[in-house]
Amino acid sequence: MRATLPLLGLLLAMPSLAQEHDPAMHQQHQAAMKQPAPPALAGRQLVKFPEAMKEHTLSSMRDHLLALQEIQAALATADYERAADVAEIRLGMSSLKAHGAHESSRFMPQGMQDAGTAMHRGASRFSTSARDAAVTGDLKPALGALAEVTGACVACHSGYRLQ
Ligand code: HEC
Numbered sequence: 001m002r003a004t005l006p007l008l009g010l011l012l013a014m015p016s017l018a019q020e021h022d023p024a025m026h027q028q029h030q031a032a033m034k035q036p037a038p039p040a041l042a043g044r045q046l047v048k049f050p051e052a053m054k055e056h057t058l059s060s061m062r063d064h065l066l067a068l069q070e071i072q073a074a075l076a077t078a079d080y081e082r083a084a085d086v087a088e089i090r091l092g093m094s095s096l097k098a099h100g101a102h103e104s105s106r107f108m109p110q111g112m113q114d115a116g117t118a119m120h121r122g123a124s125r126f127s128t129s130a131r132d133a134a135v136t137g138d139l140k141p142a143l144g145a146l147a148e149v150t151g152a153c154v155a156c157h158s159g160y161r162l163q
Contacts, residue, residue, distance in 0.1 A: 048163045049107050053100070057162065060099050064153065067091050071126075071146065080134040080142075084127040091123035091149060108160075115156035122148035 049057060067090035074083035088094050096102065101120075105113050126145035133139045 044157075044159060044161045045109065045112075046163045047108060047112060047160050049104065053104055053107070054162050056100055057104060064091060068150065075130075075139070075142075080130045083142075084130040087123045087130065087146075087149075088127040091119060092127055093120050093124045095123075096120060112156060112160050115152050115159070118155070119149055119152035122146075122152055 067086050070086045071083045074080070074086065101116065105116065108116070122145055126142055126149060129142035129145050133142050
Protein backbone atom coordinates (compact mmCIF):
# COMPACT_ATOMS: atom_id res chain seq x y z
CA MET A 1 0.00 0.00 0.00
CA ARG A 2 2.82 2.36 0.90
CA ALA A 3 4.49 1.72 -2.47
CA THR A 4 1.37 2.39 -4.53
CA LEU A 5 0.99 6.03 -3.46
CA PRO A 6 4.18 7.36 -5.04
CA LEU A 7 3.47 5.20 -8.06
CA LEU A 8 0.01 6.74 -8.36
CA GLY A 9 1.58 10.19 -8.12
CA LEU A 10 4.00 9.32 -10.85
CA LEU A 11 1.21 8.01 -13.07
CA LEU A 12 -0.81 11.17 -12.54
CA ALA A 13 2.18 13.33 -13.28
CA MET A 14 3.02 11.49 -16.48
CA PRO A 15 0.50 12.95 -18.90
CA SER A 16 1.55 16.49 -18.03
CA LEU A 17 5.21 15.52 -18.19
CA ALA A 18 4.66 14.02 -21.61
CA GLN A 19 2.94 17.21 -22.71
CA GLU A 20 5.71 19.44 -21.48
CA HIS A 21 8.32 17.50 -23.35
CA ASP A 22 6.46 17.16 -26.62
CA PRO A 23 8.63 19.37 -28.87
CA ALA A 24 5.66 20.36 -31.05
CA MET A 25 3.73 21.61 -28.03
CA HIS A 26 6.83 23.32 -26.78
CA GLN A 27 7.23 25.26 -30.01
CA GLN A 28 3.59 26.29 -30.06
CA HIS A 29 3.90 27.42 -26.51
CA GLN A 30 7.01 29.46 -27.25
CA ALA A 31 5.49 31.04 -30.34
CA ALA A 32 2.43 32.09 -28.37
CA MET A 33 4.35 33.39 -25.39
CA LYS A 34 7.41 35.05 -26.84
CA GLN A 35 6.41 36.53 -30.19
CA PRO A 36 10.04 37.42 -30.95
CA ALA A 37 10.69 40.70 -32.76
CA PRO A 38 11.47 40.33 -36.47
CA PRO A 39 15.23 39.85 -36.87
CA ALA A 40 15.57 43.29 -38.44
CA LEU A 41 14.41 44.94 -35.22
CA ALA A 42 16.20 42.77 -32.72
CA GLY A 43 19.27 44.66 -31.58
CA ARG A 44 21.02 45.90 -34.70
CA GLN A 45 24.49 47.23 -34.14
CA LEU A 46 24.77 50.99 -34.52
CA VAL A 47 27.59 52.01 -36.87
CA LYS A 48 28.87 55.58 -36.95
CA PHE A 49 29.63 57.07 -40.38
CA PRO A 50 30.61 60.69 -41.03
CA GLU A 51 27.45 62.58 -42.08
CA ALA A 52 28.38 63.01 -45.77
CA MET A 53 29.32 59.34 -46.03
CA LYS A 54 26.00 58.33 -44.48
CA GLU A 55 24.08 60.41 -47.04
CA HIS A 56 26.11 58.91 -49.86
CA THR A 57 25.59 55.39 -48.51
CA LEU A 58 21.82 55.78 -48.18
CA SER A 59 21.53 57.18 -51.67
CA SER A 60 23.53 54.28 -53.10
CA MET A 61 21.26 51.95 -51.09
CA ARG A 62 18.23 53.37 -52.86
CA ASP A 63 20.01 52.70 -56.12
CA HIS A 64 20.66 49.09 -55.00
CA LEU A 65 16.91 48.61 -54.69
CA LEU A 66 16.30 50.23 -58.05
CA ALA A 67 18.97 47.99 -59.59
CA LEU A 68 17.22 44.87 -58.23
CA GLN A 69 13.96 46.09 -59.75
CA GLU A 70 15.62 46.69 -63.12
CA ILE A 71 17.26 43.25 -63.00
CA GLN A 72 13.93 41.55 -62.33
CA ALA A 73 12.22 43.50 -65.09
CA ALA A 74 15.01 42.53 -67.51
CA LEU A 75 14.76 38.85 -66.51
CA ALA A 76 11.01 38.97 -67.09
CA THR A 77 11.62 39.97 -70.73
CA ALA A 78 14.53 37.50 -71.10
CA ASP A 79 16.90 40.44 -71.60
CA TYR A 80 19.77 38.60 -69.89
CA GLU A 81 22.49 40.91 -71.19
CA ARG A 82 20.80 43.91 -69.62
CA ALA A 83 20.23 42.07 -66.32
CA ALA A 84 23.93 41.12 -66.34
CA ASP A 85 25.08 44.68 -67.03
CA VAL A 86 22.91 46.27 -64.34
CA ALA A 87 24.11 43.72 -61.78
CA GLU A 88 27.79 44.09 -62.58
CA ILE A 89 27.89 47.87 -62.92
CA ARG A 90 25.54 48.84 -60.08
CA LEU A 91 26.02 46.01 -57.53
CA GLY A 92 28.96 43.90 -58.62
CA MET A 93 32.69 44.17 -58.14
CA SER A 94 32.75 46.99 -60.74
CA SER A 95 30.52 49.11 -58.48
CA LEU A 96 32.94 49.26 -55.56
CA LYS A 97 34.48 52.54 -56.63
CA ALA A 98 31.16 54.32 -57.30
CA HIS A 99 29.94 53.30 -53.84
CA GLY A 100 33.02 54.68 -52.14
CA ALA A 101 33.35 51.20 -50.69
CA HIS A 102 37.02 51.63 -49.97
CA GLU A 103 36.48 54.74 -47.81
CA SER A 104 33.37 53.54 -45.99
CA SER A 105 34.64 50.03 -45.28
CA ARG A 106 37.11 51.55 -42.79
CA PHE A 107 34.13 52.47 -40.61
CA MET A 108 32.44 49.06 -40.87
CA PRO A 109 32.66 46.21 -38.37
CA GLN A 110 34.00 43.00 -39.94
CA GLY A 111 30.55 41.38 -40.28
CA MET A 112 29.27 44.39 -42.19
CA GLN A 113 32.28 44.35 -44.52
CA ASP A 114 31.66 40.65 -45.13
CA ALA A 115 28.02 41.27 -46.05
CA GLY A 116 29.15 43.97 -48.47
CA THR A 117 31.70 41.66 -50.06
CA ALA A 118 29.08 38.88 -50.33
CA MET A 119 26.74 41.29 -52.13
CA HIS A 120 29.41 42.43 -54.64
CA ARG A 121 30.61 38.87 -55.29
CA GLY A 122 27.06 37.52 -55.63
CA ALA A 123 26.17 40.26 -58.10
CA SER A 124 29.21 39.55 -60.26
CA ARG A 125 28.41 35.84 -60.12
CA PHE A 126 24.83 36.62 -61.12
CA SER A 127 26.13 38.68 -64.01
CA THR A 128 28.17 35.77 -65.39
CA SER A 129 25.32 33.30 -64.84
CA ALA A 130 22.81 35.60 -66.56
CA ARG A 131 25.08 35.81 -69.63
CA ASP A 132 25.35 31.99 -69.56
CA ALA A 133 21.55 31.77 -69.40
CA ALA A 134 21.35 33.70 -72.67
CA VAL A 135 23.18 30.75 -74.27
CA THR A 136 21.94 27.73 -72.29
CA GLY A 137 18.40 28.92 -71.54
CA ASP A 138 18.88 27.70 -67.95
CA LEU A 139 18.10 30.54 -65.58
CA LYS A 140 18.39 28.58 -62.32
CA PRO A 141 22.06 29.37 -61.56
CA ALA A 142 21.39 33.07 -62.14
CA LEU A 143 18.36 33.04 -59.85
CA GLY A 144 20.42 31.30 -57.19
CA ALA A 145 23.09 34.00 -57.43
CA LEU A 146 20.40 36.69 -57.26
CA ALA A 147 19.07 35.14 -54.06
CA GLU A 148 22.62 35.32 -52.72
CA VAL A 149 22.64 39.05 -53.48
CA THR A 150 19.34 39.73 -51.72
CA GLY A 151 20.48 37.46 -48.90
CA ALA A 152 23.44 39.82 -48.38
CA CYS A 153 21.07 42.85 -48.31
CA VAL A 154 19.01 41.07 -45.65
CA ALA A 155 22.04 39.97 -43.61
CA CYS A 156 23.51 43.44 -43.43
CA HIS A 157 20.20 45.15 -42.68
CA SER A 158 19.41 42.67 -39.90
CA GLY A 159 22.75 43.25 -38.25
CA TYR A 160 23.53 46.94 -38.64
CA ARG A 161 22.12 50.41 -38.79
CA LEU A 162 23.71 53.80 -39.29
CA GLN A 163 24.03 56.53 -36.74
C1 HEC B 1 27.09 46.05 -45.94
C2 HEC B 1 25.79 46.34 -45.46
C3 HEC B 1 24.63 46.55 -46.40
C4 HEC B 1 24.33 45.84 -47.54
C5 HEC B 1 25.08 44.66 -48.15
C6 HEC B 1 23.13 46.42 -48.07
N1 HEC B 1 22.72 47.44 -47.27
FE1 HEC B 1 21.08 48.63 -47.57
N2 HEC B 1 21.48 49.64 -45.87
C7 HEC B 1 22.53 49.38 -45.01
C8 HEC B 1 22.45 50.23 -43.86
C9 HEC B 1 23.42 50.23 -42.68
C10 HEC B 1 21.31 51.05 -44.05
C11 HEC B 1 20.77 52.11 -43.10
C12 HEC B 1 19.79 51.40 -42.19
C13 HEC B 1 19.48 52.19 -40.94
O1 HEC B 1 20.30 53.00 -40.50
O2 HEC B 1 18.41 51.92 -40.36
C14 HEC B 1 20.74 50.64 -45.33
C15 HEC B 1 19.61 51.23 -45.88
C16 HEC B 1 19.02 50.81 -47.06
C17 HEC B 1 17.86 51.44 -47.66
C18 HEC B 1 17.13 52.66 -47.13
C19 HEC B 1 17.76 53.91 -47.75
C20 HEC B 1 17.23 55.21 -47.18
O3 HEC B 1 17.13 56.17 -47.92
O4 HEC B 1 16.92 55.24 -45.98
C21 HEC B 1 17.57 50.71 -48.79
C22 HEC B 1 16.43 50.97 -49.78
C23 HEC B 1 18.55 49.65 -48.90
N3 HEC B 1 19.44 49.75 -47.83
C24 HEC B 1 18.58 48.72 -49.92
C25 HEC B 1 19.54 47.72 -50.03
C26 HEC B 1 19.51 46.68 -51.03
C27 HEC B 1 18.43 46.48 -52.05
C28 HEC B 1 20.62 45.92 -50.82
C29 HEC B 1 21.10 44.71 -51.57
C30 HEC B 1 21.12 44.72 -53.00
C31 HEC B 1 21.34 46.50 -49.70
N4 HEC B 1 20.65 47.59 -49.25
C32 HEC B 1 22.51 45.98 -49.21
C33 HEC B 1 23.51 48.44 -45.18
C34 HEC B 1 23.60 47.55 -46.23
